[in-house]
Amino acid sequence: MEVIFTDAENNELGRIKHSEFVETLIPSFRQNTHDMFLKHIFASKPTVKNWLIEDLKIEDSSAIIFLSASDPxxxxxxxxxxxxxxxxxxxxxxxxxxxxxxxYNDLWNTDGTIRRNDRAHTGLLSxxxxxxxxxxxxxxxxxxxxxxxxxxxxxxxxxxxxxxxxxxxxxxxxxxxxxxxxxxxxxxxxxxxxxxxxxxxxxxxxxxxxxxxxxxxxEDKANLKKALAEQYNKDIIFKLDDMERQNESLRQEKQTIFKSRNAIMEEKTALQKELDDLKEFILKFGNDLGAGNSLEEILSYYQN
CATH class of the missing domain: 2.30.30.110 (SH3 type barrels.)
Incomplete structure (x- = not known):
């Protein structure tokens, strides 16, 4: 069994020969799935370290891996x-x-069968x-x-x-x-x-x-932090919920205070208007009687 690496022009880059092996690991490559990368340095391409697997074919006792240089x-x-x-x-x-x-790797057997690696711990497992x-x-x-x-x-x-x-x-x-x-x-x-x-x-x-x-x-950061807390630290989320409840209670209390303040301000405004109307009436009444032109003069007139 041997694994042969070639470039896009079908030039051989290198090979690994397995003598007396019944099976060996090869990349679990499938067309039209995710990209798979290898890190190898070949004597003919010493400046290229990253390779993208373009294809993989099995021919007799050889697994041929077709590579193209990837971004360094x-x-x-x-x-x-x-x-x-x-x-x-x-x-x-x-x-x-x-x-x-x-x-993922596949287990490639000398009898030609290929199956997903389910026991070789040197590679990723399902x-x-x-x-x-x-x-x-x-x-x-x-x-x-x-x-x-x-x-x-x-x-x-x-x-x-x-x-x-x-x-x-x-x-x-x-x-x-x-x-x-x-x-x-x-x-x-x-x-x-x-x-x-x-x-x-x-x-x-x-x-x-x-x-x-x-x-x-x-926004994504906040959502993720909350989700992580819910998943891994229930105490944190309980405290967060309690703080949110307290915050809501304070918000409602604040609204109640504002409503009371507004009601007091409205009552004060109404009383002030009544007082102003009364002053205006007294001034008009006093002027008509010739008692004076100010509240002080009118009050003094009636007191005497």
């Missing part, structure tokens, strides 16, 4: 090291990033997070990043543990991030090596380490 994107670790900075300088909570979780996908940063500690994966899988809108992320959070990213509704998978929080973390493709279709512009909107 460095991880956040490599970039931070080149700038003499720490990872925390670039990655902040609620940034949008991409994480390469790796890909149900584990896979492929390169957008994620949301939750925290950074050393060379590890805690992330919340995103998915556009259909049907997630019916799952209360999948939180929709609006397209406004992807306005600075390439259009493909907005083509479908994205959901944050609350039950799939992962801690990954920062070497798996890459910048997303920006609106100019380039990979740039400008993480501060790739972040959730305030």
């Amino acid at each position: 994107t460095s991880s956040v670790v490599n970039f931070a090291e080149s700038q003499n900075k720490k990872i925390e300088y670039y990655l902040k909570p609620f940034n949008v990033i991409e994480v390469d979780f790796g890909f 149900g584990e997070m896979h492929k390169r996908r957008p994620c949301i940063v939750l925290s950074v500690r050393g060379d590890c990043v805690q992330v919340l994966p995103l998915s556009t899988k259909e049907g997630l809108e019916h799952d209360p543990k999948c939180i929709p992320i609006t397209s406004k959070s992807f306005t600075r990213l390439a259009p493909r991030y907005r083509e479908k509704q994205s959901f944050a998978l609350l039950e799939m929080i992962q801690t990954v090596s920062a070497r798996r973390v890459f910048p997303p493709r920006n609106e100019n279709f380039k990979f740039e380490h400008i993480y501060n512009i790739f972040r959730l909107t305030g």
